[in-house]
Every structure is written in C-alpha cells, then in structure tokens.
Amino acid sequence: MTDTLARLTLVAARDAIRRGELCPVEYVDALLDRIAVEDGTIHAFTQLTAERARTRAKKLRDERPRNGALPSLFGVPYAVKDVLDVEGLPTTCHSRLMPTTPARRNARVVEQLDQAGAILLGKLGLYEFAIGGPTFDLPWPPVRNPHNTDYVAGSSSSGSGAALAAHFVPLTIGTDTGGSIRSPATINGVVGLKPSYGAVSRDGVFPLAHSLDTVGPLARTVGDVAAAMGVLAGLQPRQAPTNPLRIGIVRHFHERDLVPSPDMAAAIDDAVARLAAAGAELVEIELPPLQQFNAVGWTILFAEAYAIHRTWLQQRPERYGAQAREVLLTGAFIDAADYLRAQQSRVALTGAVAQALRGVDLLLAAVSALPPCRIDDPASIKALLAASIRMPFNVSGHPALALPVGGVSDAGLPLGVQLIGRQGGDDALLAGAAWVQSAVSL
DSSP states (O other): HHHHHTTOOOHHHHHHHHSSSSSSSHHHHHHHHHHHHHHHHHHHHEEEOOOHHHHHHHHHHHOOOSOOOOOTTOOOOOEEETTTTTTTTOTTSTTTSSOOSSSSSSOHHHHHHTTTEEEEEEEOOOSSGGGGGSSSSSSSOOOTTTEEEEEEOEEEEEEHHHHHTTOOOEEEEEEEETTTTHHHHHHHTOOOOOOOSSSSSTTBBBBBBTTOOOEEESSSSSSHHHHHHHSSSSSOOOOOOOOOEEEEEHHHHHEEESOHHHHHHHHHHHHHHHHHHHHOOEEEOOOOOOHHHHHHHHHHHHHHHHHHHHHHHHHOOSSSSSSHHHHHHHGGGEEEHHHHHHHHHHHHHHHHHHHHHHSSSEEEEEBBBSSSTTTTTTHHHHHHHBBBOOOHHHHHHHEEEEEEEEETTTTTEEEEEEEETTTTOHHHHHHHHHHHHHHTTO
C-alpha cells in the first residue's frame, strides 16, 4: 500500500483527497515511511520535517470543511530546495557558511503552497550555493540518482529531481540559473519547468545570479507541473491542443555545436520521429551558436555570483567546498566592461529566440549532448557540464520545460528533451507540452 500511494502523481493524489478516498495523514505517513527506508542511500533531503508534516496533515483532516471548495493543493505533500526560506528552519544552501539560525519567515513560494493547502515534508539537497558539482567535502553527502545510485542526480537542484524519482513526494521546487531544474528533471526522468523569468517569486530564495535566477516546479507529469503553476504564478489551466503542433527543432545545438553521444542522439531522433508520426509539423530552426549563449550566460552568472559571495570568499574561503569555491572565484576575473558587453549581447540573443518562436508553437532542443555520468568520476562530471544545452533560455528568459521521452542511456538512465515557449506564455507551453507528452508516449 505504501508503494502504491508513493507512486501517485500530484493530480491523482489531489483528486483522491478531494473525493475523500485518501486521507492526508495516511498519505504523509506512507511517504515518510518510504523516505525513512530509502533516503539513507539517495540523500535527497537535508532536513526532514516529519512531525511538522504529520501535525499539519492531521489539522487538515480534522478541519476539512464538509461543504465548499477545498484549496487547490489540499493535502498534497511537497519539498523545496534548501535555498528557499522556511520559517523555523535554517536555510543551509548545502554549505558550512550559512548560519544555523532558523528563518523568520517563509519564502513567498512556500507561503503560496501552504495557502493552497499543501504539506511541506522538508528541504532538499543541492550543489553548494547552487553551483559547483556533487562534492564529498561538505556536511551533507551528494544526492544520488534513484535509478542507479552510482550516478549523478543532475545539477544543482539534484535533490528536487531525485526526491520525485524515488517517489518521496509528488511535487518539488527547484531553482534554475543555468539549467538546474531541467538537468535533474531529465536525469531523473521527471518533468521540470524553468518558468519565464520573473513569473514565479524569488522572495526568500538565496540568490545565485539575480538577472538569471528562476524558481520553478518539478513533478512527474506536465499536468502536475501545470497544477503547481496555477498556485505559483496564477496560471489558468489550458487543455492540450486538439490539432497537431508546429514545432521548431533546434538540431544544431546538439549536432554541430556539440558532439552528442550515440544514445542521446538516438533518443532525440526517436522522439522527433514519434512527434512526426502523431502529425506534428516539424520545422528546422537555426539560432545563434550555443557557444555565444554560453559565453554571455556564464559571464553574467559568474560576475553576479561573485558579487554575492565576494566578502565570504575573501574572509572565509576555507569554509566553502572546493568545487563551489573554485567556480565562484571565476567571477573575480570578470570586469565591468565584460559584464556590460554580455548584458548588451543578451538583448540580441533574446531577440533571436523570440523571432524563432514567431512561426511555431514551441521549440524543441536537447537538454544535454551527453547522458548522466557516474558520481565518482570528476572528469565525466566536468564533461557533462560542458555538454549542457540549457543556458540559452536562461539568457533569453523564455520558459523551458524538460520532458522525459522514454529513451534510456546505455547505462539504463532516463533521457529527455526540452520544450521552449514564448516569453510569458508559460500556460501555452504547458498545454503544448501535454500534447507532446502524449505523442512521445505512444
């Protein structure tokens, strides 16, 4: 029974609770039991709020109105990346540097989810300060992939992806500055949305790079993500299109700008073939080279991140893990002229993405040119970062959703693609993604 409940999607659990077929207390207990048994190996959680969750579940059960509408996520458990403030809990950012004093108030996203009736189960592991890589020199071990614990669980929002794949919760919240929602979503075989820049509040979230940071949901289906965005961004639900979509395929990112692994190339080709079989009109799209987006994005990210961490890096560098310290110090070598040139170039790159979207319903691109790698292989981890195809849409601010396509790597791990929509058109992207999800699942 515990396993059956743990595998419910957000929408399925929400609807069962609304119908009175599932008790929030029973659901929370089932998930906490699963976490107790399995998270000692996966390390998805940095802080588990078991008793707090049980108390809230009992309160919801006992005070449930007999008549009238329930809040939209009534009784649905969730967990957040440990860069979001939760009243009464420290915000660790997976770092020794952060104070252990509890936060005095909730991040706006946590407030929204609580007001919608959701139940917080705890805070999730990440790369230190949302940058660097999986590291073994911190108080918390790195998050491991539930599909194979010898492998990475994605980039900085790794706990947010792993907690879903391990069936610990039906909804998690991550952040995406250079791809850190879409990477763990893909690597763990779940769905993750980087919303349009500014669509979801960043209030109460420890920053990495202010002009790139984005907060968004991860879940197991597009419909689950859409339900979460109804709370986080006030999006009204839209039905998937009944007519086939016109989709722009950005092949050059993974075919010319990078060299893909055979299994990744095959997975993308297979997904495109299934979309064609479902009636999609496919159009080849050419954007500026990936290297241009990366040069602009990483210049901005490193400069802004260094500005945030400069004092700590000067005064207490030994408190950082080695990987985060090395990456953050990169920003010390970027001057104001470099930063301004990057922001100016960003305008043209953003315009190129907007222009490409004018003639199609959405774009499709690879998330990475390489599949997940082992967690104990630093060279492969470095190569995996270099194979990222996520930064273009942080630079442009367009919404981008990572979607599993059913393919697996040679090591048996999930593979996926990303879908990109118009700026501010998150609702249309989610509706189109629901159609794509149905098509590639044929």
